[in-house]
Amino acid sequence: IRYRGAFLRLYRGEVRLVLGRRRNLALLMVLAVVPVLIGVAVFLSTPRGGEGPQFLGQITGNGLFLVFTALTVSLPFFLPLVVGVVAGDSIAGEAGSGTLRYLLTVPVSRGRLLAVKALGVATYTALAVLTVAVVGLVTGALLFGLHDVTLLSGDTVSLASGLLRSLGIAAYVIVALFGLAAGGVFVSTLTENAIGAMATTIGLAVFSALLDAVPQLSSIHAALLTHNWLGFGELLRGSVDTGALLRWSLLHLTYAAVFLSLAWARLQTKDITS
Numbered sequence: 001i002r003y004r005g006a007f008l009r010l011y012r013g014e015v016r017l018v019l020g021r022r023r024n025l026a027l028l029m030v031l032a033v034v035p036v037l038i039g040v041a042v043f044l045s046t047p048r049g050g051e052g053p054q055f056l057g058q059i060t061g062n063g064l065f066l067v068f069t070a071l072t073v074s075l076p077f078f079l080p081l082v083v084g085v086v087a088g089d090s091i092a093g094e095a096g097s098g099t100l101r102y103l104l105t106v107p108v109s110r111g112r113l114l115a116v117k118a119l120g121v122a123t124y125t126a127l128a129v130l131t132v133a134v135v136g137l138v139t140g141a142l143l144f145g146l147h148d149v150t151l152l153s154g155d156t157v158s159l160a161s162g163l164l165r166s167l168g169i170a171a172y173v174i175v176a177l178f179g180l181a182a183g184g185v186f187v188s189t190l191t192e193n194a195i196g197a198m199a200t201t202i203g204l205a206v207f208s209a210l211l212d213a214v215p216q217l218s219s220i221h222a223a224l225l226t227h228n229w230l231g232f233g234e235l236l237r238g239s240v241d242t243g244a245l246l247r248w249s250l251l252h253l254t255y256a257a258v259f260l261s262l263a264w265a266r267l268q269t270k271d272i273t274s
Helices: 002-020 022-045 065-074 078-097 110-144 159-188 194-212 215-221 231-236 242-269
Strands: none
Touching: 002 022, 002 110, 022 065, 022 078, 022 110, 065 078, 065 110, 065 159, 065 231, 078 110, 078 159, 078 194, 110 159, 110 242, 159 194, 159 231, 159 242, 194 215, 231 242
16 A cells, blocks of 8 residues: 555656646647647638538537547647657656756656556547547537438448547547557656657657558558557447457557567666766
């Protein structure tokens, strides 16, 4: 019980540290602007009635689709950028500022420190995704209203079912991004240069996306970090392939487990002088 209480205090302190940084709050504000801009643009320029491309055209008929559109637009760049910045700074930032050594003299084991840092990054990742989803939901409700949902398969489900699917989509995106976040934590153990760790983490997502765009490498696409990030579209079909969703989520969690294992191994042997 005493160990659990100490761990929770460390975790709460880490979350306060992450959310207390103006840069991280500013990034959340940028994410919040994305669905607002999309919603206002569609409201002012697109005729009502659901015309237009997939997702985007359906916003005018049901504001709930603004959630799906905002997440789709944010996933290729905005969300990986935000996650990369916070994950890359998690340990490298402490080392660069000279506070990492003092954290370990509390005393706190290196394994516990890594767990707290990883949970802090995971919490911020979840908050970033929920910021896009919640702002998209509120903006869509105000501009277009919320109604029964016509899925991509043509089936119509109730608003309650649509909201539940939206929650599932947000959860899927959080799990998908945690693979990248864990990679950022690992990179952060390799250097004391926080900016370099941030850039490398974002580079992981960019490099994976580039490989995914090369048809000649189709044999490895299914194993790439970013390949199934948009797989949440499966939740917008009448018959959901839960097996595929579980398989893709397991891949993301496997990436996270591998990266965090490497981070633990590196942190255990790292000579911490700052």
